[in-house]
Amino acid sequence: MPALLARRSLFAMLTGCALCAKAVAADGGLCETGIEQSPIDLKPLHGTVDTRTLPPLQIHYKIPALHVVKTKYSFETTVAPGNAIVIDGTVYDLASFHFHTPAEHRMGQRSFPMEGHFVHRSGENLAVLGVFFEYDTADNAALAPIWALLPATEAPQPVAPAIDLRRLLPPGQQNLFRYMGSLTTGNCNEGVVWTVFPTALKASRRQVETFTRHYPHTMRDIQPLNRRFLLRNSSV
Numbered sequence: 418m419p420a421l422l423a424r425r426s427l428f429a430m431l432t433g434c435a436l437c438a439k440a441v442a443a444d445g446g447l448c449e450t451g452i453e454q455s456p457i458d459l460k461p462l463h464g465t466v467d468t469r470t471l472p473p474l475q476i477h478y479k480i481p482a483l484h485v486v487k488t489k490y491s492f493e494t495t496v497a498p499g500n501a502i503v504i505d506g507t508v509y510d511l512a513s514f515h516f517h518t519p520a521e522h523r524m525g526q527r528s529f530p531m532e533g534h535f536v537h538r539s540g541e542n543l544a545v546l547g548v549f550f551e552y553d554t555a556d557n558a559a560l561a562p563i564w565a566l567l568p569a570t571e572a573p574q575p576v577a578p579a580i581d582l583r584r585l586l587p588p589g590q591q592n593l594f595r596y597m598g599s600l601t602t603g604n605c606n607e608g609v610v611w612t613v614f615p616t617a618l619k620a621s622r623r624q625v626e627t628f629t630r631h632y633p634h635t636m637r638d639i640q641p642l643n644r645r646f647l648l649r650n651s652s653v
């Protein structure tokens with residue numbers, strides 16, 4: 418086995434990351450030329466879902482959300498160090514989270530009005546948790562302190578009252594899809610470990626529309642699965 422592959426985790430090999438290495442496009446981005454791009458359809462027309470037992474996803478969120486700041490594409494909520502997830506033995510620290518309307522990932526015919534992305538880092542490597550939101554008549558109380566700060570400003574605005582980040586993750590967190598993909602904004606860099614939960618949280622139509630009013634067009638089109646593995650955890 419080549420040294421490069423030997424350094425990869427079993428998970429990375431299972432999910433096809435051996436395909437990750439490729440020349441970066443002349444413009445510095447992979448948005449047009451990448452073959453392991455995000456988002457994807459989690460019930461792909463071309464390709465299959467590979468159901469297998471995955472190591473438990475560990476989520477250690479302890480520190481509440483900190484600040485809301487305006488970004489180039491949307492807004493993001495930053496958090497203090499101290500929140501982490503563990504995927505296949507690698508610890509990734511939560512850096513920030515943000516939202517897209519409508520949701521970027523799809524499940525066949527099913528699409529969702531909003532999706533949250535929790536972005537984690539382990540050195541240069543990224544892991545993102547994707548959380549769907551579906552409509553409810555009531556506001557999502559955990560989102561309310563963040564939404565109260567929209568539109569975000571360049572200067573960080575403190576989130577008050579502080580929110581427990583665990584309330585922004587769905588129940589049944591071992592029920593998940595996993596694949597190797599990319600950032601959906603910026604240079605679309607690949608090698609991102611994606612975990613998407615099929616169980617949706619709820620948000621009011623008013624909340625989703627408020628976000629869309631401030632940040633329209635935050636969804637990237639579905640990208641082809643190509644030769645990647647799309648895994649669904651069977652140990653739920």
Ligand SMILES: [Zn+2]
Nearest residue numbers: 515517534601
């Ligand atoms: Zn995102």
